[in-house]
Structures are given as C-alpha cells and as structure tokens.
Amino acid sequence: MNSGITEPITEPPKASPVVVLEAGAGGSGDADGSGDADQSSNLEVAQPVKLKPMQILKQNAAPIAECLFIGLFLGLNDGQFGIILPSIKEYYNISDGIVSLLFICQAVGYLIAAFLNGWIVEKLKQKGALYLSGALSVVAYVLLLLGLPFPAMCCFMPILGGALALMDAGANVYPSTMPYGTTLLNLIHAAYGLGSLTGPLIASAIFASHLSWKTSYMILAGIAALNCLFIWLSFRNVELHEEEEPDVQNSGDATSADAKPVVRRGRFAQSVRLKFTWLCAIFLLFYVGIETTIGGWGYTFLTTARGGDTVQMGRVMSGYWAGLTVGRVILGHITGMFGEKRMILVYLVITCGMVILVWQATSIGTDAAGLVILGAVLGPMFPTAISVSHQVLPKHLHATAVGFLVA
Secondary structure, eight states: OOSSSOOOTTOOOOOOSOOOBOOOGGGTOOTTSOHHHHHHHHHHHOOBOOOOHHHHHHHTHHHHHHHHHHHHHHHHHHHHHHHHHHHHHHHHTOOHHHHTHHHHHHHHHHHHHHHHHHHHHHHHHHHHHHHHHHHHHHHHHHHHHTTOOHHHHHHHHHHHHHHHHHHHHHHHHGGGGSTTHHHHHHHHHHHHHHHHHHHHHHHHHHHHTTOOTHHHHHHHHHHHHHHHHHHHHHHTTOOOOOOOOOOOOOSSOTTOTTOOOOOOOOHHHHHHTSHHHHHHHHHHHHHHHHHHHHHHHHHHIIIIISOOOHHHHHHHHHHHHHHHHHIIIIIHHHHHHHOHHHHHHHHHHHHHHHHHHHHHOOOHHHHHHHHHHHHHHHTTHHHHHHHHHHHHSOGGGHHHHHHHHHO
C-alpha cells in the first residue's frame, strides 16, 4: 500500500461483510401452488449480494469519520506539547534534562501498549480496545491539567502514552478493512498533520492571552471526552471484522510418518517472529524519534538558540506540521509513482540536508524554510511503512502487528 493519496478509483473492491439474501418468488407461491416447497428451495439457493465499494463506505461513514477525528486529535496532542514545554519547565523550575523526562515517560506508555496491544485486542476485541483508549485518554488529561508535583506528572504520562498508542493502532487497522483502504489511511495521516499544525496555533493563542499551560490540557481533556463519546456512538452498532487465523494443516502429506504437528502460537508471538515486523519497527522507531524531537524541541530551539518571539515561533512550528501534512497528501502520490524504497531513500537524504541547514543557519527565516521542507519530506514515511505492512503481513496479524509498529 502506497503512501499519500495514491489509490486510484479502479482499486478492486473488497467483499462486503454484509450478506443479503435474495428474495425468491417462492414467498408467494408458483402457478402450481407449491409455495412452501419453493420457498424452502429458494432459501437454500439464496446467494449473498456483494455491495459496491461506495455503498460499503456509506454504511461505514460514521466510524470512518471517527478514525479521521482520532487522527486530528492525536495531532493536536503532539503539536501543542512542544509549545507548552518551556512553560512547564518554568512552572516547575526544572532544567531541560529533567523536563525531557515527560517525553521518556510517554514513550514508556507507548512501549507498554506495543507489547500489550495484541493481548488487549484478543481479550476486548478491537472495538473494546478503542473504548478503553478513549476512557484512559480522558483520565490522563484530567490528571495532567491539575498541575500536581512533577513526579506525579511523570507517572501520568505513561497512561496518556498507552491510551494514545491503542487509539492510534485502532485508527490504522479499521480503515484497512474498507474499500480504498490506502486512501483512507493516508487521509487519516493527513488529518494527524492538520491537528499537528493546529496545536501550536492553539497553544500560541493561549500564551498570547497570558493563560497557563494547564489551559492547553483543559482543552485537550474536553476534546478527549468528545472523542470518547464519538467512539461509542460511531462503533456501537458496528461489527468489526476479525480475521481468523488460517487453519494450517501439518506440513507435508497428512499420512506421512515424517509430518510434524503445527505449533500454535499467540498472535503477538507470531508477529514478532516475522523479520519484517522488526525491520519496520526499527525504521519507525527512528522516524518517530526524529519527527517528535523536531516537533517537541523545535520551538525551544527557535526561541532560545535563535532568540525568536514566543508567539511567532509557535506559528513557525505550525509551518513544520503544515509541511508534514502537505507531504503526506502530495508526496505520497509521487512515492507511489516512483516506488516506496527509492523515494524513502531520497526523503532520508533530504532530511539529513535540512537538519544540517537548520543546525548551521542562524537566520530564523532560513530555519523556518528548512523546517517546512523537513516536515514535507518526513510526512510520507510513516504512512508508507503502515501501507506496506498491510500488504506484507498476514491479515489475521494486522491488528496485533500494526499496533506493535505504531506504538
């Protein structure tokens, strides 16, 4: 699956999970009066009717829209955090090294969710995991906005990280079961970029009004509560399709004396035994590290090292996230045209060049341009990795493996 809006309208439609029995004439009887017999016969030969792709999308419009809202919500969280970080540092009177523990603690929550995601999905199903993530996100934001002592903040961040990781996994897995799944996934990733560029604008407006950083978490808590409600309303009547593990028989001839029994493993164990899972996980580990480091510390760098205005630099960081959004929409199409591997290598080379430019250039204008370009070339990488994973991994491992990769 390619990154960006690359999926043409000619994508083969997926079979609808909805089965409709065709009504036969036997319900009213034939000319010979054998109505009951014909009715039974018609029921036996009734065939399932496959819905057209747009009909399937229309039936699932509410959960698809909620997945887009989840992407927007996740972007708001990531986009505002880097802007409020200096205020948190000042509030607690701590150093950069100490305040960075918040990043580490949230990452711990993501890692815990990465290893527990498969187990949670098996126990609660994908819909239950989404409900849990929504509730935990509300709890985490309410605790964070209280402004309790810094050690308590560090304890709350893993809760937030775990909740967002489960939510992110669900929003990436569900659309892949729909027609035009590639297009839907990339729209969700673009919605994340839209939220990321909006987050700094909201945080900058808060500071321009001389309000506390707690106001930012208060807004996020309200959005999280709405998101929790939307998840329930959108998915309550939706039966998420759970791919069953293929019934693998013994290798070789069933009557052969050398045939070995198949050892059944849990889905997480199956996922982590695949070489592709670890290669993709390591790639995303470094990618997300670069993306969030720039998004989280770019504002501090521009205001401290470059002496930029606190409100204006928030808008500059919105430019970085705007570049990421545009990159996921436009460069994603180019990625599909010229091949994922080739284009990812090109994006990595440009990324290195832009990082050096921002590091060495002393002009804020040059730094701003470099950050926008940097965001644009970083944008397609994450959707591309998720898209390819849906192509390579077995379907029954999508929920578990993608959850692991995302977290």
